[in-house]
Amino acid sequence: MNKSALAGIRVADFTWVWAGPYAIMLLAYMGAEVIKIESAKRIDSSRMGSITTGQSFTGWDSSSIFNNVNLNKLGVTLDLSHPKGVELARKIVAISDVVAQNMRPGVMDRLGLGYEDLIKIRPDIIMLSSSAYGITGPFREYTGYAPHFAAFSGLAYMTGYADGEPNLFTGSTDIRSATTTAFAILAALYYRQRTGRGQHIDLSSTEALSVLIGDIIMDYTMNQRTPSRSGNQDTAVAPHNCYRCRGEDKWISIAVATDEEWAALCQVMGNPEWAKDERFSDSYHRWQNQEQLDRLIEGWTVNYGHYELMERLQAAGVAAMPSFTAEELFSDPHLREREVFTEVEHSVMGKQVVMNPPWKLSETPARIERAGPLLGEHNEYVFGELLGMPRAELARLKEEKVIY
């Protein structure tokens, strides 16, 4: 039998869209049993379409996005606007260790599923509430998702070309918030393992991003300086950029931090005359003259393929890696050997290529066991088997649109 790090842990997952579900999926990767609670009355928007491309999906079970953030989970449906629906949700909580939600602050309380309600069901429950700004403070009622988190947190302002606009990123900012959520839940689980006590965790997605530029924040608190965008450039070293290679939209990133690495780069470039210029003679000069330096380096790189350059530069001890496309990642020999991608069978969409969990644990490997659930796919298992509900009652509740 395969061991799992979180075997025996059960999560009642009330989250939706990206940031919440991905966090709980990380726990599911490590073997927690996750019951995702949805409703046909309130369809998770990631089942409906993509918020980044505008694409719509047919039906509720054909979304590769939903699949990608809900792998390994069991799915049930409950109409929480119906008192019987809430009662059943409370029964799920009674058999769960963790409750996670990312509804607007106050909603779970109004449903009778707030922390104060849940500790009456299970005093050691761990509840995680994730929101844009947290559940306290002047913006606690405010809403947002990935691009808003990137905007408010300071990340967007700091991203982009030096002479360009701020950039809002991809949905990855939601995933960053989600990873932070998973960490917080695990810390609370550890505390409960040691003391038997649960608690409520209030997570602010915008702050979860701000801490990732903590050193930039320090420049303000120490020196009242607030930097702006600088593309690929570094505050201290050059060359430090992406350079065009042969082919269509092919690029290689090169970073040189020491004189040794600079000499190695020069050697690979064939020791061109320009490289001996005073302007590039040491780290300080290279940083000062990096714009000219970048143009000269690109005059060289543009003649070669990016994989070829990667190999030649790495062999010489220079830090260089292509700016990979998705296609290149899927066919990359390193990622193949590390089994970074896998296939999972989805009963509607067929075989789906997905990324494996990003950690390799030697004793309790994290793994993908199943595709994301179809809407209400595990109603029979959860209500019937786990909660012991007779078939007739289950059928009746479906008819009454409570299990719906």
Add this chain to the structure above:
Amino acid sequence: MSERALDGVKVVEKCSFVAGPYCGKLLADLGAEVIKIESPGTGDEARKRGPFLHDNPHPDLSGLFLYLNTNKLGITLNLSSSTGRSIFKRLIADADILIEDNPPGRMEKLGLGYESLKEINPRLVITSITPFGQTGPYRDYKAYHLNTFHASGSGYLMPIGSPTFDREPIKGPGLMGDYDAGLSAAVATMGALYWCGVSGRGQHIDVSKQEAQMALDKIEFARFHSEGKNPTRGPSAWRPHRMIQGKDGVYILLEAGRDGQWQGLVKAMGNPEWAKDEKFSTEQGRREHGDELREHLVAWASNYTADELFHMVQALGTPSAPINSVEKLLNSPHIEARQFLVEIDHPVAGKIKYPSRPYHFSHTPWSAERPAPLLGQHNEEVIGRRLGYTDEELVKLKEAGVI
């Protein structure tokens, strides 16, 4: 002092710069005892990097180092020396977690690989963080933050919605990708720690910075399979987010995509006539007539500051957000109310405000208990008092370059 979530957890951290130390910081900030090992003489690479307090490039004045290493004990140890390795082994004998970021194979060469350390302490969880992981054809490749960010595929996607392909793809802000790797490592480390509590056994965790970063954009990459082409940073026809400047020049993010959001925005604008036009009544229509829509929004927004627009739109329950510089972020009433900045007093750097935490635990709050350590600050406490080396022996160890 309140109880903390990770009280009693013992961590040894042998890492430099950002990724490993951030993983250690996440644990230290929640109460784990983290003993940070630095090389004698120069210490952690981050000490050499700014921002420096008042631009003074002193190893105890690096804002990067101070932020990443608050709440840790600091010792110096040279693992190239056999005495250094003996001391190291004694430290991990007692530890729950070791976080290390040596190039793959180095620890094994020193006789400190997982198989060896497991013999000494079967409960030990070892988290190894490297650019490309412990295995594979790129495992020995050299990579700085810029390189792993681009190797992850995230760089190619940015800046998202770029008007052309003429310019290079770019990385994220600062050293964010390295923080991402540390955070990802912390998740797996906690999972393993939990399992150790159940099973009594440790394990080895292999974290690749490239993979940690890739995971963050896995949804984008999946588009290659579902759409049959690469997602790119190129012009995108669909732009529901409108980045528009307020009268103070600060950008605000407005939503005009989904119908519910559009209706909220229209109300916030006071139901102007132009918004009633048939062409703007559907999501499709707002996309097709995007340029015209934008012109109207620009005209409206030019009457208000970004913050005024933020509050006006949020009052209707519709998402919006100002694009904050760090200065603007830190001066917001939200940051104040959440007590996001905490003042810590450091023996050399003095009193400075640091970012604290994004999560509030009801029973085990985050806290700053000690400032970042000076180089070797806790040698006497950890190597001397706890391991039993006398003051004379410590001096000899120092002279021999062991500590």
